[in-house]
Amino acid sequence: MSGAAEGGVRAGVDIGGTGIRVVILEDRREIAAVTLPTSSFERFERHQRSMALARHIRALVPNDKTLMSLGIGASGPVDTVAGVIENPSTLPTFSAFPLVAQLSTHLQVPVRIDNDAVTAALGEFHLGAGIDSRRMLAVTLGTGVGVALLIGGQPLRTANGAHPEGGHIPVGHSDTPCYCGVSGCWETLASRTWLQTELARLAPGIAYEQHDLGFYRDLCQNDPRVARLFQQYGHQVGRGLGALMSLYGPDLTVLSGSAAQLFPLYEDAVQASLVRSKGFELSTRIVMSALGDGAGAIGAALLF
Ligand SMILES: [Zn+2]
Missing domain, CATH: 3.30.420.40 (ATPase, nucleotide binding domain)
Incomplete structure (x- = not known):
């Protein structure tokens, strides 16, 4: 730069x-x-x-x-x-x-x-939520799941110089095969697309993108099924985050993408899924994007 x-x-x-x-x-x-x-x-x-x-x-x-x-x-x-x-x-x-x-x-x-x-990670590192980070994991929960790790501001690359597709790691069971060739892929379970699809099943007629955190917080309070859905989503987000945190050991994780704006509704489920035994603890400092889209x-x- x-x-x-x-x-x-x-x-x-x-x-x-x-x-x-x-x-x-x-x-x-x-x-x-x-x-x-x-x-x-x-x-x-x-x-x-x-x-x-x-x-x-x-x-x-x-x-x-x-x-x-x-x-x-x-x-x-x-x-x-x-x-x-x-x-x-x-x-x-x-x-x-x-x-x-x-x-x-x-x-x-x-x-x-x-x-x-x-x-997106570079934007947050230089001008947003990651300014004080030495080793920053950036995860975008949008149409898909994007992952980047910055070490001292430099992105981690694969051996051939490409960007590692960290959203495409197998984390569970799914009947829906991902376009990357894996089934149970993190992206199919942790993207905003998954959340939006499941919300539409429980609460038909709600246009996902037209509502904010306050709306969904009220919805969770009025409908326990929606509250449970956000808990399930949090566990699914946490499954992949835990794998990446174990490997990379970031000092900060920045969440962005439209589903990150609803993070307070599933943060406790994410944190619960990141609990490890003594000696295996993860650095679980997670913040929302400062620069947004x-x-x-x-x-x-x-x-x-
Ligand atoms: Zn995939």
Whole structure:
């Protein structure tokens, strides 16, 4: 990460299956942002999608500023060297073409890409909930489950340089096989998608995303089945967290994603599932994201 030249700004883009967030940072301060529906790019031919995205980015840069760099965070597997998203399952619109090279040509700036769990973690580490952490585990509970570990601010990589897909570890039994090839995968049991699906079964007609913590707290008090559902969800979140904490030994875990906003409703179940015998204790300091949905795009801008 480096500071921008005077008058220079950095762009960050977080590409998810539902939405694309674009931010402009001057120094480390957000000066402009927009969120676009990912589906709005489907109408373009594949080779025109990067051009359309470049137009949105350029439109956000103030007239008296110069764009210096672009960082991208994207959900699912990403080839950071080739600059290609390889996520046909949940991000087909931006997968399997040289997005980084094309954006670099269109914008005439250097472009880097990483997994969105990594960029969200970088955002929280530099400007959010993880500022005082030396070894930070970041877990995103959204459409899927994203995991990143930052050691002194640097992301842990696999032997071939890829981002470890820590959301895809087997933690239990499930009849629903995950698209990664595992059944009982943590993502299928701990994502917001699981919680939303099960809530819809118990309380049909409630639009999950239109309600906040207070609404669901009331719902838990009025309907013991909903309260039990959040407890079950907490145990399922805790199963995977416990495995990752055992391996990585983080000093802080930051939860983000839409299900993290409801963390107070299942925090006790998570903590109960993380209790270990003497000598096997886990470091269970867990906090909610400080930057919310903006962390991924801000962290992407900070790839430079
Ligand atoms: Zn999986």
